[in-house]
Amino acid sequence: MHLFPLFADLSGRRIVVIGGGIVAERKVALLLAAQARVVVVAPVLGENLRQWANEGRLAHLAASFDAMQLDEAWLAVAATDAAGVNAAVAAAAAARRIFVNVVDDAALSTFHVPAIVDRAPLTIAISSGGAAPMLARLARERIETLFDHTWGALAALLAKTRSRIRERFARIEERRRFYERVLRGEVASLLRQQRQGEAEAALDRALSSSQGQPASNPGSVILVGAGPGDPGLLTLNALRALNEADVILYDRLVSAEILDLARRDAERVDVGKIVGNHHTPQAAINALLVEHARMGRQVVRIKGGDPFIFGRGGEEIEYLRAHGIEYSIVPGITAAIACAAYAGIPLTHRDHAQSVRFATAHRRRSDSEAGELTAAGETLAIYMGVAEATTLRDSLYADGWSPATPFAIVENGTRPQQRVLVGLLAELVECAHAFEVRAPALLIVGDVAALAAANHWFGAAPVN
Numbered sequence: 001m002h003l004f005p006l007f008a009d010l011s012g013r014r015i016v017v018i019g020g021g022i023v024a025e026r027k028v029a030l031l032l033a034a035q036a037r038v039v040v041v042a043p044v045l046g047e048n049l050r051q052w053a054n055e056g057r058l059a060h061l062a063a064s065f066d067a068m069q070l071d072e073a074w075l076a077v078a079a080t081d082a083a084g085v086n087a088a089v090a091a092a093a094a095a096r097r098i099f100v101n102v103v104d105d106a107a108l109s110t111f112h113v114p115a116i117v118d119r120a121p122l123t124i125a126i127s128s129g130g131a132a133p134m135l136a137r138l139a140r141e142r143i144e145t146l147f148d149h150t151w152g153a154l155a156a157l158l159a160k161t162r163s164r165i166r167e168r169f170a171r172i173e174e175r176r177r178f179y180e181r182v183l184r185g186e187v188a189s190l191l192r193q194q195r196q197g198e199a200e201a202a203l204d205r206a207l208s209s210s211q212g213q214p215a216s217n218p219g220s221v222i223l224v225g226a227g228p229g230d231p232g233l234l235t236l237n238a239l240r241a242l243n244e245a246d247v248i249l250y251d252r253l254v255s256a257e258i259l260d261l262a263r264r265d266a267e268r269v270d271v272g273k274i275v276g277n278h279h280t281p282q283a284a285i286n287a288l289l290v291e292h293a294r295m296g297r298q299v300v301r302i303k304g305g306d307p308f309i310f311g312r313g314g315e316e317i318e319y320l321r322a323h324g325i326e327y328s329i330v331p332g333i334t335a336a337i338a339c340a341a342y343a344g345i346p347l348t349h350r351d352h353a354q355s356v357r358f359a360t361a362h363r364r365r366s367d368s369e370a371g372e373l374t375a376a377g378e379t380l381a382i383y384m385g386v387a388e389a390t391t392l393r394d395s396l397y398a399d400g401w402s403p404a405t406p407f408a409i410v411e412n413g414t415r416p417q418q419r420v421l422v423g424l425l426a427e428l429v430e431c432a433h434a435f436e437v438r439a440p441a442l443l444i445v446g447d448v449a450a451l452a453a454a455n456h457w458f459g460a461a462p463v464n
């Protein structure tokens, strides 16, 4: 079936829907959103349809279908569960040259209702020509992830400015170049940061500057949390950032599967390697961020977990701010949250833990006063701790934790090779050595850690 796609203006036009059930209701909701004048033909209406009728949003004809009901209609929709009625609607509509959609019957329909991605005023419609509606729905899901909700605001802003843009750039090629710059640059990124006023000002500036170019169009940096490893734990915003990056600076903790999702022609820089060669690795990374951004590029700085949890994200944005580089931040699922979930350990629990603390074994000396790491009914998640099990255990004891406190070590959390070891603090050192625990691994201390034995669901069962 070769369908011709079209977008119809239904506002104020009479559309007749036959059927009063849930299927009809879904179609009516779409038609009402398009401001159609909807008439529903059905002996009885479902709950929502009845309410809409009472509110005067649609007209209800409490009757069986009759061909005359289609007189004066622009479109008809047959949504009953009686095949005979649906066929009669289709025939009556054809006789009147009215387009008809028979729900779930491609052969009887003369128009189809596409799956849509709604970023009004931008609408993306998808059809499989009736061959495989499921496929259209899947395609829709994919496309949903590519367009964030600020596309609507962008489309509205451009609509508002369209005549000025036409005036400013008479030639179509000029206009096209201008739009491309606006869509990829500052205006779009300000809208994403919910800075509507500044976005409009940037568009104004671009329109009034001599070459129709933003006065300066420097690149910017997006600090992205990649989560703990499982690519499924990326956020949609992280995925979009990877799709739009010109250059990606990544760490050792960012998995290859995640980098595979990035735009193919983006340059990739392994800053883990730089760390190996440099005296002051963070300074080298900071400098690299600024250097790439100043070349006008969209820079993605992606790191494991969340950028603001033991990720030095704070230092990086301070440096960017000091150098006048625009930035935005996409949070990620931090290791403690992810490892706990994938090990079946609730970090808080009504019976066992009222608070949770994220800490690192690499504390600055001034922080390591006694009493730091303890509280009754608390769960402690310790990052970067496995290499120093003995020191760690001793400082936990010094802080007042009992040797009988349960712990869990989650190694390679959320990855196919995840391992979970459980035991009591008294056994921590032996356990970490016996099982040769390697980074990355997270240590969870507190009563909830014992729940891993019963709750586990991912990968191999916990060992002790």
Ligand code: SAH
Binding pocket: 228, 229, 253, 303, 304, 305, 306, 307, 308, 309, 310, 311, 333, 334, 335, 336, 339, 382, 383, 384, 385, 410, 411, 412, 413, 414, 415, 439, 440, 441, 442, 443
């Ligand atoms: N910003 C990161 C943490 C970086 S510090 C985040 O929010 O998760 C690095 C430490 O994080 C590792 O030493 C380890 O303790 C922990 N970690 C990161 N990914 C991990 C994973 N997949 N499994 C277990 N621990 C992990």
